[in-house]
Amino acid sequence: xxxxxYFRSSAAFRVRIALNLKGLKYQxxxxxxxxxxxxxxxFAEINAQALLPTLELDDGTRLNxxxxxxxxxxxxxxxxxxxxxxxxxxxxxxxLSYLIASEIHPLNNLRVLQHLxxxxxxxxxxxxxxxxxxxxxxxxLEAELRGKAGKFCHGDAPTMxxxxxxxxxxxxxxxxxxxxxxxxxxxxxxxxxxxxxxDRAQPSKQPDAE
Amino acid sequence: xxxxxYFRSSAAFRVRIALNLKGLKYQxxxxxxxxxxxxxxxFAEINAQALLPTLELDDGTRLNxxxxxxxxxxxxxxxxxxxxxxxxxxxxxxxLSYLIASEIHPLNNLRVLQHLxxxxxxxxxxxxxxxxxxxxxxxxLEAELRGKAGKFCHGDAPTMxxxxxxxxxxxxxxxxxxxxxxxxxxxxxxxxxxxxxxDRAQPSKQPDAE
Numbered sequence: 354x355x356x357x358x359y360f361r362s363s364a365a366f367r368v369r370i371a372l373n374l375k376g377l378k379y380q381x382x383x384x385x386x387x388x389x390x391x392x393x394x395x396f397a398e399i400n401a402q403a404l405l406p407t408l409e410l411d412d413g414t415r416l417n418x419x420x421x422x423x424x425x426x427x428x429x430x431x432x433x434x435x436x437x438x439x440x441x442x443x444x445x446x447x448x449l450s451y452l453i454a455s456e457i458h459p460l461n462n463l464r465v466l467q468h469l470x471x472x473x474x475x476x477x478x479x480x481x482x483x484x485x486x487x488x489x490x491x492x493x494l495e496a497e498l499r500g501k502a503g504k505f506c507h508g509d510a511p512t513m514x515x516x517x518x519x520x521x522x523x524x525x526x527x528x529x530x531x532x533x534x535x536x537x538x539x540x541x542x543x544x545x546x547x548x549x550x551x552d553r554a555q556p557s558k559q560p561d562a563e
Numbered sequence: 564x565x566x567x568x569y570f571r572s573s574a575a576f577r578v579r580i581a582l583n584l585k586g587l588k589y590q591x592x593x594x595x596x597x598x599x600x601x602x603x604x605x606f607a608e609i610n611a612q613a614l615l616p617t618l619e620l621d622d623g624t625r626l627n628x629x630x631x632x633x634x635x636x637x638x639x640x641x642x643x644x645x646x647x648x649x650x651x652x653x654x655x656x657x658x659l660s661y662l663i664a665s666e667i668h669p670l671n672n673l674r675v676l677q678h679l680x681x682x683x684x685x686x687x688x689x690x691x692x693x694x695x696x697x698x699x700x701x702x703x704l705e706a707e708l709r710g711k712a713g714k715f716c717h718g719d720a721p722t723m724x725x726x727x728x729x730x731x732x733x734x735x736x737x738x739x740x741x742x743x744x745x746x747x748x749x750x751x752x753x754x755x756x757x758x759x760x761x762d763r764a765q766p767s768k769q770p771d772a773e
Contacts, residue, residue, distance in 0.1 A: 373625040373673070397706070401703065401706040401707045402658075402662055402703045402706070402707060403609070403703060403706075404666070404703070414651060416651075416654045416658065417664075418657065418658040418662060419660060420657065420661055420665075421653075421654045421655075421657035421658040422654070424653065424654065424657060425650055425651075425653070425654040428650045428653070429650060440635055440638045440639060441624060441626075441635075443631075443634065443635070443638070444626045444631045444633075444634065444635040447628065447630065447631035447634060448612075448626065448627050448628035448631040451628040451630055451631060451664070452612055452628060453667075454665050454668060455613070455628075455630075455664050455665040455668075455669055456612075457660075458665075459665055459666060459669035459670060460669060460670065460675065464699075468695070472692075474687075478682075482682075485678070489674075493611065493612045493613060493614070496607070496611040496612070496613075497611045497612060527585065550700050554715070
């Protein structure tokens with residue numbers, strides 16, 4: 354398998370974690386988001402959405418959208434399960450994943466920050482925007498996890514929700530967000546980072562890291 | 564079942580469509596987003612994420628995040644299937660759904676537009692923001708659907724992707740976005756709207772419509 358990835362892409366980071374957790378080997382193909390390589394005509398043939406990541410299977414089939422890729426991997430390689438078997442637990446893990454992937458991350462990804470810059474916002478205003486949505490989203494996540502999380506977001510084994518949580522916290526740290534109000538979230542994050550699968554997927558350990 | 568809903572919420576609209584497609588009856592509970600009722604302490608007990616929709620099952624269990632709810636409904640009430648059975652098709656339907664739910668909608672929902680207003684943006688600037696992200700997102704969606712969509716987003720029966728597409732197009736129309744560059748997307752939208760399940764779920768036909 355090939356994974357089209359960029360060291361700092363949160364969405365690619367989620368899939369790197371999932372692949373590592375399942376013990377699946379992949380060949381990385383580096384696409385430099387900050388230089389706009391994902392908008393090149395040649396990449397449109399790889400991913401019509403012009404987004405990372407794309408997973409290319411050995412037969413050449415390409416899948417995109419990080420959570421669709423993780424659900425696919427979980428169906429084809431069920432152990433260890435990243436989406437639980439029981440329906441209510443599945444709904445819970447998906448809900449936590451979407452809270453991060455649909456409510457927090459989209460407001461703060463690179464193209465939004467670049468657009469704010471084009472609109473004439475100063476770096477300080479952009480950082481304020483970033484931290485506003487991090488605080489808004491992590492407050493919701495903490496409310497979900499408080500008293501309900503196990504060692505991980507759901508129970509005592511990592512799930513798709515943890516694959517989403519860890520890249521989001523990496524981002525928040527990079528922008529110096531105050532994480533003290535989210536102790537459960539931070540505890541889960543730290544538990545994840547003790548696992549080699551999460552550690553090895555982090556941006557600074559990628560071959561394309563700058 | 565009870566559905567906590569607001570006529571203009573795109574995420575609640577997705578679930579209303581799914582419930583209608585499956586022929587499932589529900590009792591609506593109206594939460595006025597524009598008045599901020601979702602941020603009330605009493606609603607935090609219903610949904611820790613302070614978001615719509617929430618689906619309350621007959622035993623009192625509550626589920627949140629629209630796509631987690633739709634996947635749950637599809638697992639418990641498999642006919643008609645909103646997520647196909649075959650893994651690559653599942654990945655495709657999810658990818659299209661997430662493209663709308665994670666890449667387009669989050670940048671334009673009510674709380675983002677309200678936040679831009681608080682930052683001092685004029686209504687014209689807010690409308691420009693809105694249309695920028697609609698154009699960015701629908702261009703990606705059109706590229707995905709062109710030559711690949713059937714009567715619906717994936718094949719000739721409605722799926723979760725159509726449950727996402729229709730509310731997004733309703734939104735785009737409300738903000739007078741130019742939809743001419745997206746003929747495949749519009750064709751699918753119009754096909755959906757010929758079905759009673761989509762028509763009956765639309766904002767203006769809800770009891771709480773203003």
